[in-house]
Amino acid sequence: MVQLREVTEAIRVRIRNPAKLRNLELFLLVIAWVLAGGAMVLVQLGALERVDMLPLQLAGGLGILTLALHIALRFVAREADAIILPVVTVLNGLGIAMIYRIDLAEGASGWAAASTRQMVWTGIALVVAILAIVLVRNHRVLARYRFLAMAVAIVLLVLPLVPGIGRTINGATVWIGVGDVLSLQPGELAKIALAIFFAGYLMTARDSLSVVGRKVLGIRFPRVRDLGPILIVWAMCMLVLIFQRDLGTSVLYFGLFLVMIYVATGRRSWMVIGVGLVALGGVAAYFTLGYVQRRIDAWVNAFDQSVYEAQGGSFQIVQGVFGMAQGGLLGTGLGLGRPDITPYANSDYIIPSLGEELGLAGVFAILALYLVLVSRGVRIGFQGPDDFTKLLGVGLAFAIGLQVFIVVGGVTRLIPLTGLTTPFLAAGGSSLLANWLIVALLLRLSDSVRGRGIA
Amino acid sequence: MSDKDREQSMRRPIRRVSALLLVMFIGLFGSSTMIQAVQADVLQADARNTRTLFDSFAVERGAIVVDGIPVAQSTPTDDEYAWQREYPLGPLYASVTGYNTLGQGNTGIEGAMNDELTGAANSQFFDQILATITGQDPSGSSVELTIDHAAQQAAADALAGREGAVVALDPDTGDVLAMYSSPTFDPNAFALHSTATVQETYNQLLADPSDPLHNRAIAGDLYYPGSVFKLVTAATALESGRYTLQSEFPNPDVLQLTGSTAEVRNASRTTCGPGETVTLETALVLSCNIPFAQLAAELGVDAMAQQTSEFGFGRDLSIPLQVTPSTYPADANAPNLMLTGFGQYDVRVTPLQIAMVTAALYNDGTMMQPQMIDRVLAPDLDVLDDPEPTILGNPVSTQTSAAMRGAMQLAVTDGLATNAAVPGVTVGGKTGTAETGESGEPFNLWFTGYGELDDRSVAVAVVVVPDENIVGDTSNVIAAPIGRAVIEAVLNS
Numbered sequence: 001m002v003q004l005r006e007v008t009e010a011i012r013v014r015i016r017n018p019a020k021l022r023n024l025e026l027f028l029l030v031i032a033w034v035l036a037g038g039a040m041v042l043v044q045l046g047a048l049e050r051v052d053m054l055p056l057q058l059a060g061g062l063g064i065l066t067l068a069l070h071i072a073l074r075f076v077a078r079e080a081d082a083i084i085l086p087v088v089t090v091l092n093g094l095g096i097a098m099i100y101r102i103d104l105a106e107g108a109s110g111w112a113a114a115s116t117r118q119m120v121w122t123g124i125a126l127v128v129a130i131l132a133i134v135l136v137r138n139h140r141v142l143a144r145y146r147f148l149a150m151a152v153a154i155v156l157l158v159l160p161l162v163p164g165i166g167r168t169i170n171g172a173t174v175w176i177g178v179g180d181v182l183s184l185q186p187g188e189l190a191k192i193a194l195a196i197f198f199a200g201y202l203m204t205a206r207d208s209l210s211v212v213g214r215k216v217l218g219i220r221f222p223r224v225r226d227l228g229p230i231l232i233v234w235a236m237c238m239l240v241l242i243f244q245r246d247l248g249t250s251v252l253y254f255g256l257f258l259v260m261i262y263v264a265t266g267r268r269s270w271m272v273i274g275v276g277l278v279a280l281g282g283v284a285a286y287f288t289l290g291y292v293q294r295r296i297d298a299w300v301n302a303f304d305q306s307v308y309e310a311q312g313g314s315f316q317i318v319q320g321v322f323g324m325a326q327g328g329l330l331g332t333g334l335g336l337g338r339p340d341i342t343p344y345a346n347s348d349y350i351i352p353s354l355g356e357e358l359g360l361a362g363v364f365a366i367l368a369l370y371l372v373l374v375s376r377g378v379r380i381g382f383q384g385p386d387d388f389t390k391l392l393g394v395g396l397a398f399a400i401g402l403q404v405f406i407v408v409g410g411v412t413r414l415i416p417l418t419g420l421t422t423p424f425l426a427a428g429g430s431s432l433l434a435n436w437l438i439v440a441l442l443l444r445l446s447d448s449v450r451g452r453g454i455a
Numbered sequence: 456m457s458d459k460d461r462e463q464s465m466r467r468p469i470r471r472v473s474a475l476l477l478v479m480f481i482g483l484f485g486s487s488t489m490i491q492a493v494q495a496d497v498l499q500a501d502a503r504n505t506r507t508l509f510d511s512f513a514v515e516r517g518a519i520v521v522d523g524i525p526v527a528q529s530t531p532t533d534d535e536y537a538w539q540r541e542y543p544l545g546p547l548y549a550s551v552t553g554y555n556t557l558g559q560g561n562t563g564i565e566g567a568m569n570d571e572l573t574g575a576a577n578s579q580f581f582d583q584i585l586a587t588i589t590g591q592d593p594s595g596s597s598v599e600l601t602i603d604h605a606a607q608q609a610a611a612d613a614l615a616g617r618e619g620a621v622v623a624l625d626p627d628t629g630d631v632l633a634m635y636s637s638p639t640f641d642p643n644a645f646a647l648h649s650t651a652t653v654q655e656t657y658n659q660l661l662a663d664p665s666d667p668l669h670n671r672a673i674a675g676d677l678y679y680p681g682s683v684f685k686l687v688t689a690a691t692a693l694e695s696g697r698y699t700l701q702s703e704f705p706n707p708d709v710l711q712l713t714g715s716t717a718e719v720r721n722a723s724r725t726t727c728g729p730g731e732t733v734t735l736e737t738a739l740v741l742s743c744n745i746p747f748a749q750l751a752a753e754l755g756v757d758a759m760a761q762q763t764s765e766f767g768f769g770r771d772l773s774i775p776l777q778v779t780p781s782t783y784p785a786d787a788n789a790p791n792l793m794l795t796g797f798g799q800y801d802v803r804v805t806p807l808q809i810a811m812v813t814a815a816l817y818n819d820g821t822m823m824q825p826q827m828i829d830r831v832l833a834p835d836l837d838v839l840d841d842p843e844p845t846i847l848g849n850p851v852s853t854q855t856s857a858a859m860r861g862a863m864q865l866a867v868t869d870g871l872a873t874n875a876a877v878p879g880v881t882v883g884g885k886t887g888t889a890e891t892g893e894s895g896e897p898f899n900l901w902f903t904g905y906g907e908l909d910d911r912s913v914a915v916a917v918v919v920v921p922d923e924n925i926v927g928d929t930s931n932v933i934a935a936p937i938g939r940a941v942i943e944a945v946l947n948s
Binding site for chain 2: 259262263264265266303308318321322323324325326327328329337338341355359360363364367370371374375378381382387390391394397398401402404405408409412413414
């Protein structure tokens with residue numbers, strides 16, 4: 001009898017805990033659907049003063065896909081984190097609602113509407129995420145392909161510079177396209193490949209990188225021969241800055257590498273070296289690259305009439321700030337503001353668009369959602385059972401956090417504006433695909449942190 | 456490294472990274488708070504903030520109504536501004552309505568009653584809250600004016616495009632019955648939904664040498680009143696108790712100003728009537744300068760300044776349009792004081808001020824606060840505001856009022872204002888021709904007066920600046936008939 005009881009007890013523990021996690025996730029998902037669907041309906045009531053079923057049906061389809069991801073988790077990653085999927089579902093849904101709202105303001109519909117494409121891309125991204133979770137049953141194998149990941153990252157980064165398929169939009173050569181049909185930002189996907197490469201490389205190299213060298217000004221610096229990797233990554237980011245004219249991406253990549261090498265070695269000296277290199281590159285870029293100078297000028301003197309009127313000046317920044325100010329604490333209400341006045345209101349400027357219609361309260365809620373998402377990622381890294389999981393978890397989480405900081409900090413004038421997408425919110429297929437892949441990876445990673453996930 | 460060490464490794468840097476992320480996010484919370492809470496008001500007030508403009512055009516702005524006719528109204532449009540402002544009678548009411556623009560502000564009633572018209576006035580606070588809750592589009596109140604459409608039309612027709620202004624008041628209530636300024640402009644040109652076009656129109660009108668944007672009735676460059684100011688000087692004399700209309704003055708054909716070599720003549724270039732002396736009444740009826748120069752000197756600058764101030768000179772008035780205060784030079788020296796006696800030197804007036812003087816002289820000495828708002832009606836037709844007539848002061852006694860009425864009526868029947876006469880109506884008046892001080896510049900031709908029929912009365916002031924100096928009895932020929940037309944229009948309506 002006693003033996004049987006122990007056995008049933010063990011079974012109950014094994015089954016109950018994961019089920020609890022997934023049930024919590026389902027409960028939170030329902031809330032996420034209600035929030036995202038509610039935003040769609042409010043946009044329609046605000047901007048159209050009626051409810052149009054077709055966009056709601058499309059959004060409903062996406063709800064079904066997130067449910068499919070949830071069901072997949074029940075089978076292949078029962079102990080995965082329960083918070084990430086609902087949080088990302090709300091963000092993605094809010095983004096679609098706001099993009100749709102701007103389509104309504106601009107009179108775009110059908111395939112011309114960014115929201116339609118965004119929904120299709122969300123569908124594709126969800127299917128890819130489900131496939132990734134189902135196919136990659138053990139993420140540790142990724143460490144084995146670290147140099148392949150590096151090669152993929154470099155190819156993806158170089159692609160926009162290839163004549164014929166490269167596209168220059170807004171002065172930045174970070175797009176590829178075939179005809180007018182498809183345009184992709186390969187740099188978004190390179191972000192993941194780089195995180196995998198860094199995690200794999202640092203996992204093996206962390207011991208030698210941790211070896212301290214000479215002590216200067218109270219900080220122990222690494223040996224010169226170990227400086228190679230950081231210089232290579234720095235050079236790569238500078239090339240992105242010079243040839244692709246993309247300030248945001250180069251800051252994002254270098255920041256990602258810096259934090260990962262710091263986590264791997266625990267040596268603050270790497271941070272000091274990294275920040276020094278950034279300062280060096282930044283000053284050099286300011287004096288040699290006109291567009292960097294203009295960005296800084298538009299940041300510092302945004303409200304100067306001459307800067308405001310200048311080509312490539314601060315018009316967009318100032319209009320975005322006006323929009324947010326117009327929103328005030330509680331916003332104009334969904335569908336009732338004028339976010340479309342700001343150029344790129346549905347992509348780079350989706351946060352001011354949301355800020356105008358949802359107010360400071362809405363911006364805080366969105367930032368809080370990102371903070372929750374990032375903290376779940378860091379937690380996965382913190383509790384990861386091995387170096388690779390830790391590094392990859394922290395790296396991916398930091399990449400999202402840093403990207404949010406660069407974009408939102410740019411539009412709110414905390415830092416100079418750089419063109420990056422707001423994860424999950426902004427219009428853009430490659431961004432959605434990359435960020436949902438990150439979600440799939442984080443979910444897969446969290447499943448390996450057995451018995452430590454939230455309840 | 457043992458398994459446990461390996462598991463514990465990296466935890467400290469990860470904690471630091473999470474602290475770094477938290478700091479980054481606190482920065483974002485801070486920067487968005489700065490914009491949306493701390494600086495929001497300043498940013499909304501920035502002239503480049505088109506959203507504020509869109510907001511003001513998103514409201515159905517209330518109509519401005521005269522005698523049941525909308526003189527400014529909003530009609531729905533399909534473009535981004537939702538509402539189009541229209542001025543159906545455009546130039547006729549431009550000096551009343553003003554304009555409401557995208558980016559150039561608003562003037563006239565559009566400006567003075569902006570809060571009411573947009574529904575932002577305190578009296579509409581709860582209506583707006585209710586509208587927000589029930590999801591109705593916001594709309595403003597309509598403003599009904601005291602203007603008499605027939606009088607306004609008569610003023611414009613009679614002025615016939617000449618430079619000048621006409622004001623008509625109801626002496627009993629202070630209601631503004633007509634306010635027309637010429638040359639005028641078409642406020643519809645300001646209602647366009649293009650800031651660039653509006654700016655261009657504005658610059659054009661601003662550069663126009665005929666100053667169409669000036670409301671000459673209340674806020675143009677102030678006019679020299681000339682002989683119409685003799686009403687004030689005479690009233691000051693009667694109020695002093697030392698003079699009656701029969702008081703006599705020496706009657707030379709030329710008078711040298713005290714302490715000056717300058718000489719004053721009557722407009723006729725002869726004596727004032729045949730006698731050795733002339734009465735105050737005759738001097739007023741025949742509009743002679745010399746007796747009034749002597750009278751001003753005898754009254755003294757203090758008495759003159761006191762009386763003009765009681766008539767409202769130097770006073771800020773909001774009717775609710777802002778009225779430029781008329782001025783009397785209280786620091787005039789002896790020769791200049793004599794010049795002020797017949798409205799020269801630094802005496803400057805608005806036509807409204809002269810109409811107010813006439814209205815008070817007619818209205819038993821009681822001066823009413825002039826105002827143009829009849830009622831403010833909420834969208835649901837609730838009366839939000841229905842201003843009561845208010846007394847501005849009692850500049851003269853009933854006796855002075857009665858005496859002045861007699862003299863003014865005599866000026867119309869037997870004096871220099873005969874062209875103001877309306878058959879069957881009691882009309883009193885006074886003409887004036889003012890030198891502007893600029894040699895070669897046309898004189899300002901004035902008429903002010905009142906008409907009374909049964910229980911209805913009206914006081915008017917007319918100023919005309921002719922194209923060139925027309926010599927002769929020009930005020931009676933040009934200005935008085937304009938006053939008559941307005942008096943007739945009011946009393947017949």
